[in-house]
Amino acid sequence: MLKARIAVLVSGGGTNLQALIDAEKSGIIKSGEIRLVVANNSRAYALTRAELAGIPAECIIKKECGSQEAFENRLIELLDSNGIELIVLAGFMSILSEKFTGHYKNRIINIHPSLIPSFCGKGFYGLHVHEAALEYGVKVTGATVHFVNEIPDGGKIIMQKAVDILPDDTPETLQKRVMEQAEWIILPKATELLSAEIIKSREKS
Numbered sequence: 264m265l266k267a268r269i270a271v272l273v274s275g276g277g278t279n280l281q282a283l284i285d286a287e288k289s290g291i292i293k294s295g296e297i298r299l300v301v302a303n304n305s306r307a308y309a310l311t312r313a314e315l316a317g318i319p320a321e322c323i324i325k326k327e328c329g330s331q332e333a334f335e336n337r338l339i340e341l342l343d344s345n346g347i348e349l350i351v352l353a354g355f356m357s358i359l360s361e362k363f364t365g366h367y368k369n370r371i372i373n374i375h376p377s378l379i380p381s382f383c384g385k386g387f388y389g390l391h392v393h394e395a396a397l398e399y400g401v402k403v404t405g406a407t408v409h410f411v412n413e414i415p416d417g418g419k420i421i422m423q424k425a426v427d428i429l430p431d432d433t434p435e436t437l438q439k440r441v442m443e444q445a446e447w448i449i450l451p452k453a454t455e456l457l458s459a460e461i462i463k464s465r466e467k468s
Contacts, residue, residue: 371411
């Protein structure tokens with residue numbers, strides 16, 4: 264069986280990328296294979312993680328491309344030439360246009376560190392999400408895997424997992440727990456689910 268070809272797009276440390284690499288090694292992801300890692304930041308530690316795992320990695324810098332359109336065209340060219348069937352955004356800090364998301368309709372997924380529709384959309388990324396959750400005083404937060412469209416965090420929800428907020432939480436302790444108890448669990452599960460669907464639809468066509 265030819266596995267679904269996955270690309271992971273990253274900007275920083277790549278902890279979610281590591282969770283995906285580990286899940287593939289342990290057999291949680293068995294229908295898909297990470298074929299490519301693409302970073303939009305040359306200093307992203309995720310590139311080192313890819314290298315250590317023996318996964319081909321590329322870096323595309325928007326500023327060097329000159330425009331959003333040129334950046335996305337370069338990205339599409341790279342993904343298509345590698346036969347990529349599923350794109351996983353794992354801490355990818357770049358908003359993608361409707362042209363790009365439409366090109367890979369229902370083939371791009373993202374992990375967001377809250378229970379969408381809470382604390383999501385423009386400006387809600389990284390620690391900002393956890394700061395907002397604590398400021399608001401919610402008792403439960405979590406993570407969401409969703410399809411990506413042109414609206415930030417606006418695509419259909421695939422999977423969610425809740426995490427309790429503790430009385431002495433800081434944004435940093437909450438971020439760590441949401442990663443460990445939610446993100447690193449549901450992102451590999453959702454990736455496997457969609458990889459299996461891709462194989463099924465491939466067999467039908």
